[in-house]
Amino acid sequence: MLRHRxxxxxxxxxxxxxAAPAGLAGVGTSDAAAAxxxxxxxxxxxxxxxxxxxxxxxxCLICHSVExxxxxAPAMNRAAWQKSIQKMRDKFGAPITDDEAKEIxxxxxxxxxxxx
Amino acid sequence: xxxxxxxxxxxxxxxxxxxxxxxAADRPGPAxxxxxxxxxxxxxxxxxxxxxxxxxTPIADLVPRYTPNAAFFVRYHLANIPRVDAGSWRxxxxxxxxxxxxxxxxxxxxxxxxQVTITAVNQCSGNRRGLFSPRVPGVQWRNGAxxxxxxxxxxxxxxxxxxGVAGNALEVVFNGxxxxxxxxxxxxxxxxxxxxxxxxxxxxxxxxxxEPLPHWNGAPARLVVPGWTGTYWVKHLTEVRIQPTAFDGxxxxxxxxxxxxxxxxxxxxxxxxxxxxxxxxxxxxxxITSPAPAARLHRGEPARLAGKAWxxxxxxxxxxxxxxxxxxxxxATLGAYLGRFAWREFxxxxxxxxxxPLEIAVRARSxxxxxxxxxxxxxxxxxxxxxxxxxxxxxx
Numbered sequence: 450m451l452r453h454r455x456x457x458x459x460x461x462x463x464x465x466x467x468a469a470p471a472g473l474a475g476v477g478t479s480d481a482a483a484a485x486x487x488x489x490x491x492x493x494x495x496x497x498x499x500x501x502x503x504x505x506x507x508x509c510l511i512c513h514s515v516e517x518x519x520x521x522a523p524a525m526n527r528a529a530w531q532k533s534i535q536k537m538r539d540k541f542g543a544p545i546t547d548d549e550a551k552e553i554x555x556x557x558x559x560x561x562x563x564x565x
Numbered sequence: 566x567x568x569x570x571x572x573x574x575x576x577x578x579x580x581x582x583x584x585x586x587x588x589a590a591d592r593p594g595p596a597x598x599x600x601x602x603x604x605x606x607x608x609x610x611x612x613x614x615x616x617x618x619x620x621x622t623p624i625a626d627l628v629p630r631y632t633p634n635a636a637f638f639v640r641y642h643l644a645n646i647p648r649v650d651a652g653s654w655r656x657x658x659x660x661x662x663x664x665x666x667x668x669x670x671x672x673x674x675x676x677x678x679x680q681v682t683i684t685a686v687n688q689c690s691g692n693r694r695g696l697f698s699p700r701v702p703g704v705q706w707r708n709g710a711x712x713x714x715x716x717x718x719x720x721x722x723x724x725x726x727x728x729g730v731a732g733n734a735l736e737v738v739f740n741g742x743x744x745x746x747x748x749x750x751x752x753x754x755x756x757x758x759x760x761x762x763x764x765x766x767x768x769x770x771x772x773x774x775x776e777p778l779p780h781w782n783g784a785p786a787r788l789v790v791p792g793w794t795g796t797y798w799v800k801h802l803t804e805v806r807i808q809p810t811a812f813d814g815x816x817x818x819x820x821x822x823x824x825x826x827x828x829x830x831x832x833x834x835x836x837x838x839x840x841x842x843x844x845x846x847x848x849x850x851x852x853i854t855s856p857a858p859a860a861r862l863h864r865g866e867p868a869r870l871a872g873k874a875w876x877x878x879x880x881x882x883x884x885x886x887x888x889x890x891x892x893x894x895x896x897a898t899l900g901a902y903l904g905r906f907a908w909r910e911f912x913x914x915x916x917x918x919x920x921x922p923l924e925i926a927v928r929a930r931s932x933x934x935x936x937x938x939x940x941x942x943x944x945x946x947x948x949x950x951x952x953x954x955x956x957x958x959x960x961x
């Protein structure tokens with residue numbers, strides 16, 4: 450069930466990716482789905498469930514897989530996550546609104562702030 | 566060249582292979598916290614990130630003198646990675662400080678320039694970032710974002726001289742075929758000072774260990790900057806631009822930088838400011854490859870300590886080993902000299918005549934007089950961890 454949801458979320462994210470960025474222009478969602486067929490299990494990293502999970506996964510997966518989130522947790526606190534999200538928006542052009550940034554920050558801080 | 570669709574299908578191949586090939590590859594990696602998985606054409610490596618692919622070489626694969634291509638680490642910043650068609654590939658060479666313009670095919674590079682080979686360590690700037698304390702954000706590499714290979718191709722200098730270098734040239738900028746998913750994300754471009762670009766050890770490599778470059782290591786051509794960290798070794802090279810100004814792209818101005826003055830390595834003056842400066846040369850460093858981290862030794866049985874030592878291109882002067890918690894040191898035997906940019910193998914017999922712990926420490930000294938320190942020099946991006954290497958093994 451969790452796996453299924455993660456896959457659905459990923460494909461939704463890719464649908465978004467296919468619609469927006471120049472990098473994937475001309476590649477429809479069905480192509481993306483075919484390209485990311487069943488073997489996609491290899492990529493699935495389960496993030497902790499909670500408010501903001503789907504938005505976080507959906508936005509992050511546009512550009513990168515999400516191992517970075519748990520692997521970086523020991524280096525992160527709320528301020529560090531805020532800085533990271535701001536970098537993704539300002540430097541890397543991530544399509545994240547102010548409201549979304551707040552929701553993503555709350556999710557990451559609640560689940561992946563491991564710095565004492 | 567390749568299309569966007571091929572790039573995506575390339576990613577599908579990347580997804581398919583790990584699931585089918587080797588079930589054992591999904592066991593927890595030797596790093597403990599990341600799985601071992603195989604990219605197409607690679608053996609199982611430590612998966613630090615799947616997309617863009619960042620895969621680390623396990624220490625066991627750093628034992629051979631030359632790191633096998635199938636085990637060599639993989640590092641990308643951006644996820645749009647085309648499979649470049651070698652036949653239609655062209656290297657564009659020009660820029661405002663070039664006296665002409667060239668579009669070179671692989672056949673041109675192989676036929677019109679002297680072919681050279683250099684053995685060199687390629688080490689990611691962030692190798693060992695995951696060992697920093699306090700922890701630093703970024704890819705949490707441990708020891709295997711590095712390898713030693715024979716790189717063959719042509720001198721960048723010869724290509725630059727062929728196109729002609731104007732007197733006002735300051736930097737040379739390099740672009741590769743890999744790019745961002747979003748148009749708004751800065752493409753991965755790097756620059757070198759003109760002097761380093763004209764150094765006769767800087768190569769455009771077409772081969773690695775006698776084979777064409779693997780896709781994941783930059784086929785069909787990559788930059789090789791011996792002595793400098795991997796960030797400059799641009800993969801899937803497509804464009805070389807000579808210019809009279811400091812390149813102001815994100816990956817030079819904002820990334821891969823150190824506090825100015827914190828390290829006494831080669832300067833990159835045109836990119837330096839009062840606060841930060843680009844990372845350049847590697848520091849003198851070493852790696853213990855044997856005993857393995859969790860090994861147990863048996864009393865009375867022969868055992869040896871072995872590993873590699875390297876630096877930014879001065880050459881290793883000596884490697885010293887302690888087995889008593891750094892109280893006394895002796896010199897290790899060095900292996901064959903493979904060139905000043907290669908790593909140097911070292912080994913020493915371990916005394917297993919008594920039960921108890923062996924508190925091993927290894928420190929290398931460069932011919933430039935520098936040696937491995939006991940402490941990290943803190944820096945925000947987690948670069949240059951070249952601390953004395955330690956390992957405690959039990960003799961029982």
